Amino acid sequence: MKIINARLRHQPSLFTLECEEGRFSQITAQDTTLNSPCDIDAKGQLLCAPFVEPHIHLDAVLTAGEPRWNNSGTLFEGIECWALRKESLTIDDVQQRVYRAVQLLIGQGVQHIRTHVDVTDPQLTALKAIVPLKSVLAPYIDLQIVAFPQEGILSFPNGKALMQQALEIGADVVGGIPHFEFTREYGVESMRWVMELAQTQGKLVDVHCDEIDDGNSRFLEVLATAALETGMGDRVTASHTVAMHSYNNAYCSKLFRLLKMSGINFVSCPTENTHLQGRFDSFPKRRGITRVKELRDAGMNVALAQDSIQDPWYSLGNGKLLRQVDFALHACHMMGYDDFKTALDFITDNGAKVMHMADRYGIEVGKPANFIILDGIDDVSVIQKQGDVLWSVREEKVLLERQPAMIKQQVTLATI
Known part of the structure; x- marks a missing residue:
């Protein structure tokens, strides 16, 4: 395969790229x-x-309003609605919804997905449905699966056993939700147990951590300390961390020292947490997004994600990650030109680091010939116009080709 007249990120010239046997074989600047x-x-x-x-959360996609709507808009009512919907899960139900959601994601240029799958289900139906899809979907996406204890590890009957069984079935990553455990002691114990399990099984870690508007929810320091002590570092991800939005700055200054030493990753879900958080506030209402800009500026790895596509927690969502970047830039006060110049990092390189696949990701000779072509010439123009994905190619196979929108007729304004 040969691609000509392409612009690459942060490069002034045009490029020709050649691919052989599914890998980039040559990348040459054009005069x-x-x-x-x-x-x-x-x-x-x-x-x-x-x-x-x-x-x-691919197990929950496209279930908004089933069996009832989340009328309060809170995280906790979303969990209640999902607990009811879990009772009717079947293998076919889960797989058909996953196929539809993955189609949306592919259509928006996504080729790498980490999904959290609820394992607080004695039957583990969703997990058993999604694990086989890893190989089925491999020609189109890379799929990582997190064993996610939606209703807690210690606070759910046989929670530990279900987590261990999930890894045996085929989960790649150990999850957790310490702020939803019954007590602080349970939350701390669950974090220590998660890290020990991941070490023993040779797995990555991705924890829903402090997803609550409570400045006293401080399990992030527990997770980061465990990551530092065990040396797991960048194999660990803290997702959401929205309580950081409510931490006082003196505590946060101390915390950032630990976070940087630990080397852990962060994932923020801007649309989801803007919607879910601040629900118990009158005014002023908190945005409820973690300190994305401050974490980035301190040299830590932060990625952005969508979290939900039309489920009990978020009834919108269409697979478009550029929308998440747009929300984050606004809500986190990252509206300077320097912010725009590297904005795509949040949904490309930084996400690859979270998934621990940076060594096989990127536009470099010898790496898999996976790429997208966007409507825009650089990060800034793509973000400004929310540019469409025009091509998506995976190991030389075209997954998507889209024609840019064209205006057939436009009124000409009179000169004043």
């Missing part, structure tokens, strides 16, 4: 625009590594 035989003419648009969705 001028080419008009020569090729498989794809990028026409000066931005070619970059595929988007990464590092935090979504």
